Amino acid sequence: RAPSVMSASAAAFAAGAPAPTRGFASTKMLPPLRVAVTGAAGAIGYQLCMRIASGEMLGKNQPVYLNLIETKTGLKPLKGVAMELQDGAFPLLKGIVQTDDLNTGFGDCNFAVLVGAKPRGPGMERKDLLADNASIFKAQGEAINKSAKKDIKVLVVGNPANTNALVLAANAPDIYPDNIMAMTRLDQNRAVALLAEKAACDVTDIERVVIWGNHSATQYPDISHAVIKGKWAKASIDAKWYTSEFIPRVQKRGAEIISARGASSAASAASAAIDHMRDLWLGDGGAKAWHSIGCVSDAYYGIEPDLWYSVPCECPGGDFSRIYGIPIDEFSAKLMNATMKELMEERDGVRHLMNPKWTSVVTMNDMGKKLKEKSAEFAPPNLAA
Numbered sequence: 252r253a254p255s256v257m258s259a260s261a262a263a264f265a266a267g268a269p270a271p272t273r274g275f276a277s278t279k280m281l282p283p284l285r286v287a288v289t290g291a292a293g294a295i296g297y298q299l300c301m302r303i304a305s306g307e308m309l310g311k312n313q314p315v316y317l318n319l320i321e322t323k324t325g326l327k328p329l330k331g332v333a334m335e336l337q338d339g340a341f342p343l344l345k346g347i348v349q350t351d352d353l354n355t356g357f358g359d360c361n362f363a364v365l366v367g368a369k370p371r372g373p374g375m376e377r378k379d380l381l382a383d384n385a386s387i388f389k390a391q392g393e394a395i396n397k398s399a400k401k402d403i404k405v406l407v408v409g410n411p412a413n414t415n416a417l418v419l420a421a422n423a424p425d426i427y428p429d430n431i432m433a434m435t436r437l438d439q440n441r442a443v444a445l446l447a448e449k450a451a452c453d454v455t456d457i458e459r460v461v462i463w464g465n466h467s468a469t470q471y472p473d474i475s476h477a478v479i480k481g482k483w484a485k486a487s488i489d490a491k492w493y494t495s496e497f498i499p500r501v502q503k504r505g506a507e508i509i510s511a512r513g514a515s516s517a518a519s520a521a522s523a524a525i526d527h528m529r530d531l532w533l534g535d536g537g538a539k540a541w542h543s544i545g546c547v548s549d550a551y552y553g554i555e556p557d558l559w560y561s562v563p564c565e566c567p568g569g570d571f572s573r574i575y576g577i578p579i580d581e582f583s584a585k586l587m588n589a590t591m592k593e594l595m596e597e598r599d600g601v602r603h604l605m606n607p608k609w610t611s612v613v614t615m616n617d618m619g620k621k622l623k624e625k626s627a628e629f630a631p632p633n634l635a636a
Contacts, residue, residue: 283314283345287360287399289391290367291319292328294517295408299364299524300332304341308528309362311343318348320356320367353394360399364524365391365419368409370515380410385601388415392422404531405431408524412466413545413559414597420547420559421605429571432531433545435470435561437516437523438462442472442501446479449488449497456480461563462543463583464590465597470561471586472501476577498586534568541574542566551575552587558594 286303290296300317302308309315317336321329326349333347350356357363369383388407395403403426407416412433420431439462447454458478463471474493477484485493500507508516530542541563548554551573552562564571579587 279312281310281313283316284309284361285316285318285359285400287318287320287357287363289320289356289363289365290325290409291317292321292325292332293366294514295521295524296366297332298518298521299366300336301339302521302525303364304336304339304344306341306343308525309532314343314345316346316348317344318350318356318358318360320353321349321351322367323351326351353391354398357391357395357399357403360395360403362528363395363399363403363405364408364528365405365415366408366524368415381414381597381600384409384411384415385418385604388419389422389604392419395419396423396425399426401425402427403430404528406524406527407431407433407545408520410466411597413464413561413594414601416545416559417557417598418601418604421609424606424609428547431547431559432527433466433559433561434520434524434527435462435466435543435545436527437520438466438470438472438501438504438561439543440519440523440526441504442474442497445497445501446474446477446484446488449492450479450484452479457484459541459563460543461541461577462561463587464561465594466545466561467590467593468502468506469590469593470502471583471590472498473583473586475580475583530566531571532569534566537567539565542571544571546571546573549573552577552579553584554587555591555595558591558598560591560594 286309288296288299288303291300296319300319303315304317306313319329319333329349333349336344336347348355365388368387369380387409395405405416405419405426407413407419409415412435416431416433420426420428423431439460442460442462443454443457446460447457450457456479460477461473461475463473474484474488474497479487505516527542527544530540531544535542542565543561544564545559545561546564548556548558548560548562550556554560554562563574563577565574
């Protein structure tokens with residue numbers, strides 16, 4: 252597959268320009284970047300726009316243009332969102348585009364957060380959304396391929412996110428596949444928060460929680476390698492609680508929220524999208540944290556190639572890299588296979604929406620083959636009680 256194209260901003264960094272920062276605004280501003288948000292007038296998009304404009308996603312010295320995309324019926328409330336963005340007087344916000352045209356909306360964009368999709372209502376299963384939403388992401392993939400920057404970073408939030416990302420990639424053959432991601436950071440955040448509650452500790456005390464597979468009720472929230480305050484989580488966490496309460500509750504947390512508030516997650520979903528893109532772009536300060544990212548499978552861990560399957564990754568800044576060599580036990584393998592089976596079924600249900608010229612986005616290169624033969628070094632958790 253083709254190498255990732257260096258962005259204008261990345262080229263500026265290489266030439267000695269200041270790097271993006273998580274801190275307060277610097278006097279040395281970076282070249283502006285353009286961010287598209289679909290479903291921008293919705294509950295998630297509304298919150299996203301404010302936080303992107305404030306610099307929480309790309310850095311406090313990173314000016315942005317916001318391309319806000321809505322349906323025709325969503326243009327009126329979108330106008331109100333744009334008014335509020337103006338009223339916020341965000342120093343980093345250099346301009347706003349409001350449109351229902353996808354090519355205009357994705358035109359010259361460096362980033363896209365794709366929220367707009369038919370929402371899941373009470374009693375609905377994710378599979379019920381496939382037919383309606385996959386067609387939306389087919390059109391978005393075509394527009395991104397035609398109008399966006401070729402090095403655009405795309406985060407799919409709208410459900411079913413993993414298969415929507417697959418459909419989008421299949422209709423955007425000129426975009427590097429690793430630049431198209433499905434969001435499972437919300438699931439990871441949920442898992443970390445629940446584990447912290449059980450362990451009576453801060454969420455910052457927990458590391459290496461992994462979400463494998465689909466952003467659905469089949470996902471596998473894995474604490475096999477998690478650590479709490481530097482010690483192996485499983486040494487202090489009740490096994491029955493883990494299998495009978497923790498896993499199913501994380502898997503079905505979205506439905507639990509819908510039942511409680513009559514609508515799907517909004518604030519937490521927007522926060523997770525910010526977390527994902529911030530850590531992807533700015534890095535985690537060398538912490539080498541594990542980030543769950545729904546990305547195209549390269550066939551490692553026995554995962555079917557070309558599925559958008561969540562795996563643990565590291566984010567050094569500007570990109571991500573998959574973490575290889577993690578030991579997988581029999582229990583984990585069973586749950587990983589179950590979520591893979593669901594993703595394969597979803598893929599088979601949307602094949603008619605894929606570009607007929609698109610057959611595969613992954614070619615196992617020499618490095619990939621070497622990784623299959625010899626796992627990368629892996630530091631096991633501290634087994635001390």
